[in-house]
Amino acid sequence: MKWRERGIYMLSLLISILLGLGVGALLMLATGHDPIAGYRAMIEGALGDKWAPDTILRNSGLGNTLYRASLLMITGLATAVASDAGLFNVGGQGQMLLGALVAAFLGAQMTTLLPFTAGWPVWLITAVCLIAAVLAGMIFALIPALMKIKLNISEVVTTILLNSVALYFCTYMANGPLKAPGKGSQTAVILGDLNFTRFFTPSNLSQAVFIVAGITLLVWYIMNRSSWGYEMRMTGQNSRFAKFSGLKDGKLAVAGMLISGAMCGAVGMLEVFGWKHRYGVDLSTDFYWDGMLVAMIMRYKPLGIILMSFFFGILKAGAIKIQSSAGIPIEIIQVIQSIIIFFMAAEQGLIQRFQVWRARRHPRREEVKRA
Secondary structure, eight states: OHHHHHHHHHHHHHHHHHHHHHHHHHHHHHTTOOHHHHHHHHHHHHHOSOOSTTTGGGOHHHHHHHHHHHHHHHHHHHHHHHHHTTOOOOOHHHHHHHHHHHHHHHHHHHHHHSGGGTTSOHHHHHHHHHHHHHHHHHHHHHHHHHHHHHHOOOHHHHHHHHHHHHHHHHHHHHHTTTOOTTOSSBOOOOOGGGSOOBSSTTSSOBTHHHHHHHHHHHHHHHHHHSHHHHHHHHHHHOHHHHHHTTOOHHHHHHHHHHHHHHHHHHHHHHHIIIIISSOBTTOOOHHHHHHHHHHHHTTTOHHHHHHHHHHHHHHHHHHHHIIIIIOOOHHHHHHHHHHHHHHHHTHHHHHHHHHHHHHHHOHHHHHHHHO
8 A cells, every 4th residue: 555655646746747847838838938949958958968978077967967966865855854853954054054164164274273184184184074064063953953852942933043043153254254365255265185076077066976875875774774763753753652652752853853954064065065165155055945845745755855856956957058048038947946846745635636536436446445
């Protein structure tokens, strides 16, 4: 029965995507654009048109898709971990910003502030920066978790407010104490040796994708193959039952939130070392909200989040090509993406409609099943 329900769910998502693309095609026609050319440009922009062996590493479209998918993957899993433990982490934006700021500061200044680290290998300095970013995200996630467990204050409210705190704090630091001389609202550039090597030049995909893959596998194992993950899911689904079963529901909830914050802090570090090479007020955080949306659509299932992240990565990476090649305004692409998301979010209603239609077509079969 579980596999049957999953099959119906995946079918409803596929129908939602097709409906969204269909409405998008009508919108392109209504605005005087060719939908076939538009979607062809989106595919080329997302997957590239250079697949010869000697040109595949210059396929920037594929690289950008993998880059965006990896970010959505890790942020979506961060949301799922906290949700499994019974908390809703809306503060990933702030946790990511703090992780990025700490990593950028250490990456640029650690050998100056701590001269004994000057002889350290690159991988060790990078690991220290990653650990520092992870700790920053964990500490910032610990605050709303404790307020929820100890004082029963909604973590949704506190994490949203803490996002603003982190944003203004990081902006102040980038404009004040940590501002690079002669630069805009940004910190000093990290040491050149610490920059991750990029793939699919000139895309944004870098060696950071290997760290993302490692974190993804670790989180998947914890959530699906470990007793700890099972206990966290039990806590999130029914905290009262978990408590009477002898589980320490409060500690498990805090642990889930800490893991989620750690992942968000790591994303900030990967953005700095893989792409920006410094912290600036222009650091994008939109992908955290997209990752949260991916997690909610896929019901916080790790495998579903991974697969849906690639689809959203295609939409995001292909949007640029549609505008430059097919001449379709980026606003129309954003509307199409919103329509697709709307239909995907409404998949539960589609399933219910399908069940009602099937019951009317085969009433006897449904009566036998209920009996």
